[in-house]
Amino acid sequence: MTKEMNRTRYLTLVGTIITQFALGSVYTWSLFNAQLAAKLDEPVSQVAFVFGLLSLSLAVASSMAGKLQERFGVRNVTLGAGLLLGLGFLLTAQASNLMMLYLCAGILVGFADGTGYLMTLSNCVKCFPERKGLISALAIGAYGLGSLGFKYINVLLLENTGLETTFQLWGLIAMALVLCGGMLMKDAPAQSAASQLAESRDFTLAEAMRKPQYWMLALMFLSACMSGLYVIGVAKDIGEKMVDLPVLVAANAVAVIAMANLSGRLVLGILSDKIPRIRVISLAQIITLVGMVLLLFVPLNANLFFVAVACVAFSFGGTITVYPSLVSDFFGLNNLTKNYGVIYLGFGVGSIIGSIVASLFGGFIATFNVILVLLVVALVISLTIRLPDPKTPASAKAASKGSPRLVNMTAESA
Known part of the structure; x- marks a missing residue:
């Protein structure tokens, strides 16, 4: 691996950690339930449902992020998620009823958070195939630290600025962090043909779902x-x-x-x-x-x-x-x-x-x-x-048809 490639993947790791820290801030939502309930004159239980809706939107967005990355690249999708996250919080500050709160905080913020969360994590893991567990721990650890760090940030903001301004500043801070993190990221390289031959286990979603x-x-x-x-x-x-x-x-x-x-x-x-x-x-x-x-x-x-x-x-x-x-x-x-x-x-x-x-x-x-x-x-x-049983990679099939050298390599690895 060249020095430039090594530098790129470590910058991607730093960007992912910054982004994950900002995205983890949504887990401070319970701090706002009581004040939002008072503002909207609704039961706390109805306001608290926002977080369940946010979690569902996060999961749905995570399942779609792979296709977005394929089309636009990890950097562009992360930047888009950051802008959408900031917009979601700014609109949440203006929410005057439950439906608007559900739409802005539950669906919009949840979708933005999920779009960035799983895609940046997976991309970073792919950059370090030799240390997948450690990289996952660092990235998802940052996500957990985000909830802890923003707990103190948001409590301080609530005490000094009020509910609406807190949402606005929270959105701006989280958006700035995601945008900074996104600018450091690059798409992880695809596995080489040689590694696919050695591993023979690289399934598309359709193939995986049949297992x-x-x-x-x-x-x-x-x-x-x-x-x-x-x-x-x-x-x-x-x-x-x-x-x-x-x-x-x-x-x-x-x-x-x-x-x-x-x-x-x-x-x-x-x-x-x-x-x-x-x-x-x-x-x-x-x-x-x-x-x-x-x-x-x-x-x-x-x-x-x-x-x-x-x-x-x-x-x-x-x-x-x-x-x-x-x-x-x-x-x-x-x-x-x-x-x-x-x-x-x-x-x-x-x-x-x-x-x-x-x-x-x-x-x-x-x-x-x-x-x-x-x-x-x-x-x-x-x-x-x-x-699952290894599949025969397309590269191996091509090798068996045309390249004696690759055929020999495949036979020797077997």
Whole structure:
């Protein structure tokens, strides 16, 4: 690899980290629920639905980002996402009713965030095929740090400038960061013919979706997202209602979750470069099961409650970090953004399913039982799943027809 190529990929990494930090800011949304409810004279629960809509829009946009990158390139799509993100926040500041809030903050901001999130992550992972786990950990760790960093930024802005100005400044800051990050990025090079011959596992989305392994990975991801997003979203309420903790003590679950989530991203991401990634997912599933068993079957005190939610948050953070590299292990790097994009729909679907189960069947316990069953099924899958059979690359077919040298290379590698 030349010095120029090495410099380019490290600039792409820096740009991706800056962009991910800005995009992670949407996870401070809960700071605004009460003030928006007062402004619009609507129940907090109706305002809080914005975040579920945002998560769904994020997941849908992530599934489409691969096609946008193919047509316009990672830099242009990232710049467009940054501008759309800023516009979404500026319009949110002017929202005067719930529908406008849902459209601007839920759909527009969510779509912008999802367009940039998965595409820049996947592109960066493809730049470092030899260190996929570490790169995922750095990029997604930055996404998690964004929620923590912008928590302090947005609290400071709310205290000093008011609700509308906070949204405007938040949008301008996030947009500026994404634009700066986007300018540093370049599209990752496609895998060479030689590496495709050696690997013989580089599936298009249509080819991947015909493999049972694709849907096994999708179910595993959905289970992880449903458990993680549901428990993280109601952790404070669990502490108050199931453990009878005072409000201030239960609120400490937010800090515990943030630290555990970030730790899971870093620890499991780095570990995934040391041992098979599917085993890292199995480990994450077992840790989540420990947390769910504590919540369901053990009389909880404050310490056990914090351990339980930390187990779930640690595993959730680690899972979403390892999954891009895991999908590339199964289906190749060249089509990673599209192949992972459809699986990533499980992020939005999982968050909504958890809320629906809770509303239909009476809250925490019923939802925990459904999650427990899904996790057991997912663990069985992760322990038994195998890589799909290698396909014959087009380059290998061409080689078999015309190039004796490549035919010999293919035979020797076999």
